[in-house]
Amino acid sequence: MTPQEQIKEKLNLIDLIAGYTQLKPAGSGNWKAVCPFHNEKTPSLQISSDKQLWHCFGCGAGGDHFAFVMKMEGLDFSEALRQLAERAGVEIPRFRTAEHNERTRLFELLSLAARFYASALRTSTAAEGARAYVKKRVIPDELLEDFGVGYAPGGWTALTDALKKRGFHEEELILAGLCARREKGSGIYDRFRDRLMFPIRDQNGKTIGFTGRVLSSENQEAKYVNTPQSPTYDKSAVLYGLDLAKNEIRAQGFAVVVEGQMDVIGSWRGGVKNVVASSGTALTERQVTALARCAPLILLAFDADAAGLQAARRGIDLALTAGLDVKIITLPPGLKD
Numbered sequence: 001m002t003p004q005e006q007i008k009e010k011l012n013l014i015d016l017i018a019g020y021t022q023l024k025p026a027g028s029g030n031w032k033a034v035c036p037f038h039n040e041k042t043p044s045l046q047i048s049s050d051k052q053l054w055h056c057f058g059c060g061a062g063g064d065h066f067a068f069v070m071k072m073e074g075l076d077f078s079e080a081l082r083q084l085a086e087r088a089g090v091e092i093p094r095f096r097t098a099e100h101n102e103r104t105r106l107f108e109l110l111s112l113a114a115r116f117y118a119s120a121l122r123t124s125t126a127a128e129g130a131r132a133y134v135k136k137r138v139i140p141d142e143l144l145e146d147f148g149v150g151y152a153p154g155g156w157t158a159l160t161d162a163l164k165k166r167g168f169h170e171e172e173l174i175l176a177g178l179c180a181r182r183e184k185g186s187g188i189y190d191r192f193r194d195r196l197m198f199p200i201r202d203q204n205g206k207t208i209g210f211t212g213r214v215l216s217s218e219n220q221e222a223k224y225v226n227t228p229q230s231p232t233y234d235k236s237a238v239l240y241g242l243d244l245a246k247n248e249i250r251a252q253g254f255a256v257v258v259e260g261q262m263d264v265i266g267s268w269r270g271g272v273k274n275v276v277a278s279s280g281t282a283l284t285e286r287q288v289t290a291l292a293r294c295a296p297l298i299l300l301a302f303d304a305d306a307a308g309l310q311a312a313r314r315g316i317d318l319a320l321t322a323g324l325d326v327k328i329i330t331l332p333p334g335l336k337d
Contacts, residue, residue, distance in 0.1 A: 021033045021045075102175075114210075
C-alpha cells in the first residue's frame with residue numbers, strides 16, 4: 001500500500017474538510033458545505049462518504065484529500081503529502097540529503113528561539129518594559145499567544161547561551177539569522193537585543209524568522225530589525241500573519257494588506273482577521289501569488305506617506321497583473337495606525 005493510500009485509509013475526508021468549513025448532511029451518507037474557494041451563500045460543495053471525493057458545483061473544483069489540502073493551503077503535492085502524512089501518522093520514506101537535514105535543524109532551532117522569546121516576555125524580570133509596552137498598546141494575552149509575541153533580553157548572549165546548551169552550534173545560529181559573529185575577537189552575539197519579538201511564520205505556521213521592534217523612541221537603533229535572508233527565510237515570499245488569516249481571507253473573499261506586525265495584531269484586536277502584513281516592504285510577485293490562492297480581491301491599507309503611496313502603486317500593478325481585483329483603503333487624516 002502506498003503512503004497516499006495509507007493516508008486516505010486513516011484520514012476520513014469528511015473529518016478533514018470539516019476542519020476547514022462547516023458541513024451539513026446531504027443524504028445517503030454524503031455531506032455539503034459552503035465552498036471555501038469562492039464566494040457563495042448556498043452550499044455547493046458536495047462530499048461523498050463512499051467515494052471519499054469532493055466536488056464544488058459552483059466553481060468546478062474537486063478531487064481527493066490531497067487536492068483539497070493543496071488548494072486550501074496553497075501547497076504543492078509533496079508539501080500536502082508531508083502535511084497529511086504527519087496528521088495521519090504515516091511515515092514517508094525519503095532520502096535525507098544534507099540540505100534537508102540542515103533545514104530540519106534550522107526549523108527546530110527557530111522554534112526553540114520563538115519559545116525562548118515568548119517565555120522571556122511572560123516571566124523575565126528584564127521584560128518589565130516590554131510588558132508595559134504591550135499593555136500600552138492594549139494587546140490581550142490571547143493575541144500575544146496566537147502570534148507568539150516575545151521579548152529578546154538585552155544581554156549580548158542570552159539566546160546564544162540558551163541554544164548552545166540545547167546542542168546547537170555557532171554556525172547554525174548564524175545561518176538561522178539569530179546571531180552574528182563579533183567583528184573583534186572570537187565568538188558570536190545575539191542579533192536581537194531588548195526588543196519586542198514577532199515570529200515570522202510560513203503559511204503552515206512554521207517559524208522561519210523574526211522581526212524585532214525597539215521599545216523606546218529614545219533608542220537610536222533601527223526601529224525594526226529583521227532576520228536576514230537565510231535558508232528558511234525569504235522576505236519576498238512571506239506575508240506576516242497569513243498562517244492565521246488564510247481561512248478568514250477565504251471566508252470573506254478578500255485580504256487586507258497592511259504594512260507592519262502591529263497593524264495586523266491591532267486589526268485582530270478590532271475583530272478583523274483577514275489581514276496580513278508586507279512587513280514594511282512593497283508587495284512582491286510571490287506575495288501576491290500567495291494571496292491569489294486565497295481570494296480574488298486585495299485591499300491595500302498602507303501609510304499615507306510617500307513610501308506608503310509608492311508601495312500601494314506597486315501593489316496595484318502586481319495585483320492587476322495576477323488577475324486580482326484591488327482596492328485602496330484610505331485612512332482618515334491624522335490616523336497613524
